[in-house]
Amino acid sequence: MRSSSMSSEQLVAIVTDEKTYEVEKKKLIEQSDYFRALFGSGMKESIQDSIRLHGLSGAGLDLVLDFINTSEVQVENQSLEDLMETASFLQVTSILKILVSEIRPDNCVDLFKLSEIYGTHDLRSECLRFMSCDYHPMLRRSEFGTLPPTVRELVLEMRLKGSSTLVAIGDFTPLNQDVSEDRPWSMLTYSEVDQRWKPLSSDLPPDMLNVRGFGSAVLDNYLFIAGGYRVTSQEISAVHCYNANRNQWNQMTPLNQKRSNFKLLAVRGKLYAVGGQCLSTVECYSPETDWWTFVSPMPDPLVEFSACECQGMIYVMGGYTARDRNTNVLRYCPSSDAWTVFGSCSTHIRKQQMLSVEETIYLVGGYTHELQAAQQTDDVLTVQSYDVGTGCWRRLKENTSKWGLNLSCSLHNDGVFIMSRDVGPSSRLEHRVFLKYNIFSDAWEAVRRFPAHGQNMLLCSLYLPQ
Numbered sequence: 001m002r003s004s005s006m007s008s009e010q011l012v013a014i015v016t017d018e019k020t021y022e023v024e025k026k027k028l029i030e031q032s033d034y035f036r037a038l039f040g041s042g043m044k045e046s047i048q049d050s051i052r053l054h055g056l057s058g059a060g061l062d063l064v065l066d067f068i069n070t071s072e073v074q075v076e077n078q079s080l081e082d083l084m085e086t087a088s089f090l091q092v093t094s095i096l097k098i099l100v101s102e103i104r105p106d107n108c109v110d111l112f113k114l115s116e117i118y119g120t121h122d123l124r125s126e127c128l129r130f131m132s133c134d135y136h137p138m139l140r141r142s143e144f145g146t147l148p149p150t151v152r153e154l155v156l157e158m159r160l161k162g163s164s165t166l167v168a169i170g171d172f173t174p175l176n177q178d179v180s181e182d183r184p185w186s187m188l189t190y191s192e193v194d195q196r197w198k199p200l201s202s203d204l205p206p207d208m209l210n211v212r213g214f215g216s217a218v219l220d221n222y223l224f225i226a227g228g229y230r231v232t233s234q235e236i237s238a239v240h241c242y243n244a245n246r247n248q249w250n251q252m253t254p255l256n257q258k259r260s261n262f263k264l265l266a267v268r269g270k271l272y273a274v275g276g277q278c279l280s281t282v283e284c285y286s287p288e289t290d291w292w293t294f295v296s297p298m299p300d301p302l303v304e305f306s307a308c309e310c311q312g313m314i315y316v317m318g319g320y321t322a323r324d325r326n327t328n329v330l331r332y333c334p335s336s337d338a339w340t341v342f343g344s345c346s347t348h349i350r351k352q353q354m355l356s357v358e359e360t361i362y363l364v365g366g367y368t369h370e371l372q373a374a375q376q377t378d379d380v381l382t383v384q385s386y387d388v389g390t391g392c393w394r395r396l397k398e399n400t401s402k403w404g405l406n407l408s409c410s411l412h413n414d415g416v417f418i419m420s421r422d423v424g425p426s427s428r429l430e431h432r433v434f435l436k437y438n439i440f441s442d443a444w445e446a447v448r449r450f451p452a453h454g455q456n457m458l459l460c461s462l463y464l465p466q
Contacts, residue, residue: 013050014065018058020050021065031068033091060086067095075102080110088118100126105134109143112151132158133245135220136287159221159245162463166190166412167200167223167244168419170457171209188451189464192413197451202247205240212456215264219271219287221245221463224252226273229260235277236260239285244462253290256283263307265314267334272314274298274307274332278322282332296337302326308354310361310388315342317363317386318349325369329386343391352384353409355416357439361386364418364437365404380404381418383437396437399444403433412461414440419459423450 012028014021028035038051053061060082067073073095075083087095100123103111112127114120131138132155138144144152168188187200214228223242229235235258241250259276271285273292280297298316305319305326314332331342352366363384381404383396406421420433436445451457 011049014061015050015052016054016056016058016061019061021061023065023068027068031092031094033093034089056086056089057082059083064090064092064095067092073098075099075107077107077110080107081114084111084114084118084120088120096120096123099123103127103130105137105141108138109141109147112147128155128158131155133243135159135245136222136241136290139288140290156220160463162221162245162465164413165462165464166192166410166417167460167462167464168197168451168457169204169223169225169460170421170454172452172454172457190451195448197449200247202242202249205249205251207238208240211236213260213277215259215262215273216458216460217264217266217271218460218462219266220269222287223460223462224264224271224285225458226264226271227255227259227262227276244464253285253292256292256294257281261303263305263316265307265309267309267314268312270334272332272334274314274316275302275305278303284334295334296332296339298330298332299339299341300326304350306349306352306354306363306366308356308361310356311359313388315354315356315361315388317345317354318352318366320350342388346393349384351405353407353418355409355411357411359387359389360439361388362416362437362439364409364416365407367405381407381433381435383416396442397444399435399437407433408457408459410459410461414438415445417447417459417461419450419457421457422455423453423457 010025011022012025014023025039029039059079063073063079063083064086075098083095099111103126108127108130111123115124115127131144135155166189168190169186172186172188186204187202188197189200190197208225210231211228212231215226217224221244223244224239226239227235227237237255237258239252239254241252243250255273257279259273259279262276262279263274265272265274269287273283275282275298278301280301282295282297283292284295285292300321302316302319302321305316307314307316312334316330319326325348327345327348328341329343329345330339332339348369349363350367352363355362363386365381368382381399385394385396403420407418408421409416409418416437416439418433418435418437423432432450434447434450436447438445
C-alpha cells in the first residue's frame with residue numbers, strides 16, 4: 001500500500017506474470033545496476049511507473065526485491081539458485097557480496113557452481129579459499145565429489161600455497177626475551193631470516209598436555225597427533241588435528257587401539273598408525289570418512305623401530321622382535337595391503353628418526369650396533385642414507401654433537417632440521433641440539449637460538465597463511 005506522503009513518481013511497479021511488486025525508484029537505482037542503467041537510458045521504460053520482467057523466478061524476485069526494500073536477505077540453500085540468478089540479472093552486487101560472507105560447508109559447493117555459471121569472480125575465489133581451508137571436512141561431503149577433478153586438485157594446491165614454516169610444539173619455558181610472554185607457549189614458529197622463534201597463537205588442547213610417546217604426521221597441511229601415554233603410564237587412543245590454514249585444533253575419531261611409541265605416517269592421502277609398544281597391528285585413517293580401519297599387521301611386533309614413507313610405500317627398519325634384533329628392512333604396499341621383507345641391514349639400528357626424499361631414506365641419530373664388531377658405537381649424531389632403488393647404504397657426515405637420542409626431525413626446504421625433544425635447565429650444552437643437515441651438500445649447518453627449555457618437543461614443517 002502506498003504511503004500518503006509519497007508521490008506516485010517515487011514508486012515503481014515491477015510486474016511479472018504471477019505478481020506485482022511496488023518498490024521505491026530511489027532504492028532500485030541505489031541497489032541495482034540494471035535499474036540504474038534503465039532509468040538513465042532515456043528509453044520510454046525509464047519514465048514509466050511500471051516495468052515488466054520476464055523469465056525470472058518468483059522466489060528469486062521475492063528475495064532480491066525484499067533486499068532492495070530492507071537491505072536484508074535470507075540466504076537458504078534451497079533458494080540459492082533463484083537468488084543468484086535474479087541478483088545477477090538485476091546486477092544487485094550487494095547481494096553477491098553478502099553471499100561471500102555466507103559461505104558454509106553445506107552450501108559452498110553449490111555457491112561455487114553458481115559463481116561459475118554467473119561469472120561472479122569474488123564469490124568463486126572465496127568458495128575455493130573456504131574449501132581449501134576446510135579441505136578434509138569437505139572431502140567428507142558427497143557434493144564435493146561432484147566437482148571436476150581439476151577443481152578438487154586446485155583446492156588442495158591452494159591449501160599448500162602458504163609460507164613454508166618450521167613449527168615447534170611442546171611444553172616450553174622461555175630462555176630469552178625473544179619470545180617471552182606471561183604464559184608458557186605451546187607452539188612456536190622459526191624464522192630462518194631473523195633466526196628467531198616467535199609464538200604461534202594457537203594453544204594445544206588441554207588433554208594433549210603431558211602426553212608422551214605419541215605419533216605425529218603431516219597430511220595435506222594438517223598436523224595429526226595420535227595416541228601416546230600419559231605420565232600415569234596409561235596408553236591412550238585420542239587423535240587431535242591442527243589445521244594450519246585455520247590456526248585451530250580439532251579432535252578426530254580416535255584410534256581403534258590404544259598405542260604408544262608407534263609411527264604415524266602419511267601415505268597417498270591417508271594416515272597409517274604402525275605398531276606400538278609390543279604391537280604388530282596397523283591402522284589406516286581416511287580423511288574422507290574420519291575413520292580408522294585395521295589393515296595387514298607387521299610380521300612381528302617390534303619395539304624401538306624406525307619407519308617412514310618413501311615413494312608411496314612404508315619402510316620399517318631396526319628395533320627388536322620378541323626373540324632377537326630386527327635386521328630386516330620391511331616394506332608395506334598400501335595398494336596390495338601386504339608386507340614383504342625388502343632388504344637387510346648390516347648393522348642393527350634402533351630409535352633412529354627416518355625421513356625420505358625421492359628414492360633416498362635418511363636415518364638420523366639413534367643407536368647403531370656394528371654386528372661384526374659386536375660392539376655398540378658411541379651415541380653420536382649421525383646421518384645414514386638408504387637407497388630403495390639400489391639397496392645401498394651410505395654413512396654420511398657425523399656431527400660433533402655427542403647426543404643422537406631423543407630427537408625430533410623434520411624435512412624443511414633443503415634440509416633436515418633436528419631438535420632435542422627434552423631440554424631442561426640442567427641439560428648439558430651438547431644435549432641441546434638444534435641443527436640443520438643439508439641433504440644436497442651433505443653438510444651440517446649451525447642453527448642459532450634453541451627455542452626454549454621444554455619437554456616432549458616436536459618439529460614439523462607446515463604452510464602457514466601469509
